[in-house]
Amino acid sequence: MDEILLVEDNPDDxxxxxxxxxxxxxxxxxxxxxxxxxxxxxxxxxxxHAGRDSNSLPQLVxxxxxxxxxxxxxxxxRIRGNPKTRLLPVVILTSSTxxxxxxxxxxxxxxxxxRKPVDFQEFVVAVRRLGLYWLLLNQPPPHPPA
Amino acid sequence: xxxRRRRRLSHAAIHxxxxxxxxxxAVTSFVAYRHSTWLTAALIPSLLLLISSHALLARxxxxxxxxxxxxxxxxxxxxxxxxxxxxDLRAPLRSIDGFSQALVEDAGPALDAESxxxxxxxxxxxxxxGRLIDDLLALSKVTRAEMKTERVDLxxxxxxxxxxxxxxxxxxxxxxxxAPGLTATGDPQLxxxxxxxLIENAWKFTGRREQATIEVGATRxxxxxxxxxxxxxxxxxxxxFAQKLFGPFQRLHPASEFPGTGIGLxxxxxxxxxxxxxxxxxxxxxxxxxxxxxLT
Numbered sequence: 001m002d003e004i005l006l007v008e009d010n011p012d013d014x015x016x017x018x019x020x021x022x023x024x025x026x027x028x029x030x031x032x033x034x035x036x037x038x039x040x041x042x043x044x045x046x047x048x049h050a051g052r053d054s055n056s057l058p059q060l061v062x063x064x065x066x067x068x069x070x071x072x073x074x075x076x077x078r079i080r081g082n083p084k085t086r087l088l089p090v091v092i093l094t095s096s097t098x099x100x101x102x103x104x105x106x107x108x109x110x111x112x113x114x115r116k117p118v119d120f121q122e123f124v125v126a127v128r129r130l131g132l133y134w135l136l137l138n139q140p141p142p143h144p145p146a
Numbered sequence: 147x148x149x150r151r152r153r154r155l156s157h158a159a160i161h162x163x164x165x166x167x168x169x170x171x172a173v174t175s176f177v178a179y180r181h182s183t184w185l186t187a188a189l190i191p192s193l194l195l196l197i198s199s200h201a202l203l204a205r206x207x208x209x210x211x212x213x214x215x216x217x218x219x220x221x222x223x224x225x226x227x228x229x230x231x232x233x234d235l236r237a238p239l240r241s242i243d244g245f246s247q248a249l250v251e252d253a254g255p256a257l258d259a260e261s262x263x264x265x266x267x268x269x270x271x272x273x274x275x276g277r278l279i280d281d282l283l284a285l286s287k288v289t290r291a292e293m294k295t296e297r298v299d300l301x302x303x304x305x306x307x308x309x310x311x312x313x314x315x316x317x318x319x320x321x322x323x324x325a326p327g328l329t330a331t332g333d334p335q336l337x338x339x340x341x342x343x344l345i346e347n348a349w350k351f352t353g354r355r356e357q358a359t360i361e362v363g364a365t366r367x368x369x370x371x372x373x374x375x376x377x378x379x380x381x382x383x384x385x386x387f388a389q390k391l392f393g394p395f396q397r398l399h400p401a402s403e404f405p406g407t408g409i410g411l412x413x414x415x416x417x418x419x420x421x422x423x424x425x426x427x428x429x430x431x432x433x434x435x436x437x438x439x440x441l442t
Contacts, residue, residue, distance in 0.1 A: 010237055010241075012237075012240070012241035012244070012245070013237065013240065013241075016240065016241070016244040016245075016248075019244070019248060065233070066233045066234075094233070095232065095233050095234075095236045095237055095240075096229070096232040096233045097232065098228070098229050098232050098233075100229075116236075116240060117240075117276075118236060118239045118240055118243055118272060118273055118275075118276030119243060119269075119273055119276075120240070120243050120244040120246075120247040120248075121247065123240070123244070
């Protein structure tokens with residue numbers, strides 16, 4: 001329930017993001033999906049995650065855009081297209097600030113768009129604020145009817 | 147050059163054949179009016195002329211279509227290039243910076259001062275490269291951005307930019323004059339970006355002057371067109387290297403003296419060229435610099 005789904009294919013970025021969470025004292029469990037297909041399998045309890053309770057959704061999805069197989073924007077489109085996950089908070093966390101990415105990201109219903117800074121200290125600050133806002137301050141949407 | 151001459155020649159040929167066609171048509175109409183039996187025979191040459199001018203026009207249009215397609219392809223390639231730069235080139239930098247930082251934090255006490263210094267240098271270089279990538283992307287955006295053409299108030303824009311700079315550095319004492327009524331036709335965002343780069347440069351390079359002076363005004367270029375200028379009494383530059391001023395990532399001062407990646411004047415030049423104008427500079431070491439640009 002309180003977990004964060006981190007969709008990220010770069011193992012360095014996974015480690016650095018986990019480190020940033022640790023340094024920010026964010027204790028939520030973090031589930032990692034290494035590409036778009038894995039992310040959707042987890043959310044919809046299909047494929048290798050077939051045994052999971054599909055009614056239990058993460059509190060927040062952190063979504064990279066450039067991913068193998070299904071890319072981040074395609075994942076976002078599927079998330080918004082399914083009544084179960086339609087309202088799930090999704091924060092795009094990516095390297096790019098190219099206008100088409102921002103535009104498509106927001107058009108598809110991203111809740112927020114954060115660019116990963118090169119400076120790790122800045123990244124830690126960004127993650128701390130992100131955690132504070134999305135895990136504590138923000139009121140999550142009510143559970144969709146099962 | 148040869149290409150431009152060929153285009154001018156073929157344009158002239160189009161106009162000439164069309165004009166000849168019209169003259170022949172007028173004459174034949176007059177003749178037909180007087181001797182209607184000659185009508186058919188007299189109309190043939192004019193028709194032939196009109197047909198050939200049409201063929202010339204059609205060929206010209208096809209040529210332009212080919213050029214346009216090539217430009218479109220180049221533009222798309224540029225876009226996908228900067229897209230992948232934006233996505234892929236920064237990721238390794240994040241790893242280098244992040245793990246250097248992790249090393250400092252986790253093994254810091256075990257490292258001697260020199261090793262910690264090396265790690266600091268790795269991180270500084272990483273961040274410099276991050277800035278270079280960002281600047282390169284910003285420069286390519288200037289080239290790709292769609293242009294609007296409207297009346298632009300350069301006096302107002304310069305005043306806003308100078309106000310922002312003064313707020314950011316309240317302890318700086320700069321004597322700044324901006325001429326009233328500076329207007330031009332151009333893209334407001336791009337013109338603002340050009341002025342911002344020039345005024346920020348003037349601000350930066352007068353940083354060591356007790357009595358810093360910056361002047362924004364207008365004059366005429368050698369062809370009599372309106373030219374705007376930003377003049378300062380700052381560090382200036384060696385005129386021997388003047389042609390390097392506008393190259394991307396070219397710097398005429400050590401970064402330790404004046405920070406920056408060397409993208410500002412390259413951006414200004416691209417913006418000015420996109421407006422069909424030109425940009426030039428005057429200056430000497432320690433005697434300040436003046437940057438001039440036209441927007442037509």
